[in-house]
Ligand code: B12
């Protein structure tokens with residue numbers, strides 16, 4: 001039934017959105033050059049902490065490897081969250097692509113500088129470089145910066161480097177979903193990751209003040225057709241991956257409110273478009289349900305999905321067993337602070353989150369502390385609510401103004417007249433401050449000091465992940481073995497995310513790093529499955 005709905009809707013979408021233009025879209029021709037013998041393309045994911053084992057594959061590495069034309073040979077991939085880069089592997093004339101976000105910008109620039117010093121071409125990409133291309137050119141010794149999606153434009157940047165004439169800035173823009181490239185999973189180092197990542201959709205229609213996604217990836221959901229997604233998942237299961245993170249901004253792109261409003265406005269084209277997107281989600285989930293029964297998926301979704309039991313049931317059948325839900329705040333004032341008016345607070349919030357659980361979708365609740373309306377009592381209230389709502393995992397992050405967000409824009413404006421400086425760097429460029437001197441909170445809070453917020457946040461992590469609480473929550477799985485695995489994974493999660501991020505001093509970071517290294521190896525074994533090389537793509 002879904003299939004016929006899907007085709008009808010797809011036809012409507014093609015007609016109304018002019019998608020046919022994209023189907024016949026011809027990529028711009030790139031001059032055909034030959035690649036000098038021995039030249040290698042390196043792709044580096046920078047990090048100054050290496051755990052030896054990583055939780056989730058940084059997808060961009062394997063997508064860019066896929067975008068690297070065959071004549072350049074296989075890209076040499078280095079994920080520094082596994083092991084630090086061996087700089088001697090970079091030779092003069094090689095091309096080094098570095099992708100980074102704000103948190104690892106400083107290490108990214110170090111990698112670029114050392115690659116350039118070895119005579120290589122240096123090209124940056126990723127969210128942070130897209131927002132600050134000039135910074136990457138200046139501080140990271142870049143020859144070129146790719147803004148936006150790299151899938152299509154990367155080949156051109158490579159050709160230009162070989163020709164000795166790279167442009168300073170390439171604008172990859174926002175490509176259409178049918179141009180998204182599948183990742184080169186064959187290049188993934190064996191035995192390194194717990195979860196692989198596959199993207200099914202990009203962009204988010206919301207406009208949260210702390211998030212850059214809607215501004216960089218756009219508010220129009222760019223959704224991949226199920227074929228490409230399923231093929232990638234099958235390839236991963238063949239290789240022994242049964243845990244897959246869907247690296248999506250928002251897995252629930254069309255809400256009931258969106259549909260109702262479009263109908264009220266009598267906008268038939270919009271209704272058809274929204275229904276097509278929704279139908280395609282069901283097609284994807286229907287096909288995922290046909291995959292081997294040991295597979296487990298995890299995604300990111302808004303809590304609006306709780307309105308739609310049909311959708312949650314489809315997720316359950318597709319074995320999307322967990323979802324990160326941005327709860328952010330438990331009070332109406334907090335939600336107002338972050339422009340998240342579609343979220344619920346108080347008891348209604350508890351009920352919403354419980355609906356996920358009732359439909360067997362485990363929630364990783366994401367909370368933000370340090371919002372202007374937060375008070376000391378907010379920490380305890382959040383902790384209590386997290387318990388009552390029956391969420392399985394939680395993360396408690398401190399308010400950070402990420403570039404590209406409304407929060408950042410406001411803060412930068414407020415700082416313009418009299419910028420605060422740390423070690424000669426304006427605070428509004430905090431990612432350039434060495435980690436040891438970098439404050440943990442940037443925006444001043446009306447009633448609490450940064451230390452108080454940090455300590456209270458740490459306290460909430462401690463409470464949520466105390467052995468007693470974790471053991472109680474482990475009842476969500478049945479066997480003793482599964483409960484022990486749950487405990488181990490909860491502890492690892494806490495070490496990797498809370499201890500390395502929130503603790504201020506490098507000694508604690510180092511200790512957390514050591515502990516995480518120690519727990520990560522056995523944890524990875526829990527995620528490993530027997531490869532299924534014969535597995536076929538379900539129709
Ligand atoms: C999945 C995801 C996660 C996952 C998995 C991370 C992982 N290991 O891959 C989890 C949940 C663990 C996670 C954690 C965090 N994340 Co996150 N995450 C994402 C998400 C939704 C998708 C990333 C992805 O895989 N995309 C698919 C790949 C193919 O796309 P891509 O990375 O954008 O790469 C493309 C282009 O950027 C470009 N490109 C990228 N690199 C390069 C390099 C070169 C040389 C070139 C030419 C091009 C290029 O080409 C690629 C293909 O088109 C993004 C949002 C988004 N839409 O990007 C946020 C995002 C990257 N995360 C973000 C944040 C803030 C975090 C956390 C700090 C959250 C927190 N407070 O704990 C942590 C940090 C963890 C860490 N230390 O890395 C922010 C980053 C903001 C910023 N300015 O830095 C984003 C943008 C979301 C947001 N809310 O704004 N994240």
Ligand code: SF4
Pocket residue numbers: 204205206207208211212213214249250302326
């Ligand atoms: S936080 Fe989530 S819901 Fe809000 S804009 Fe970003 S991706 Fe969308």
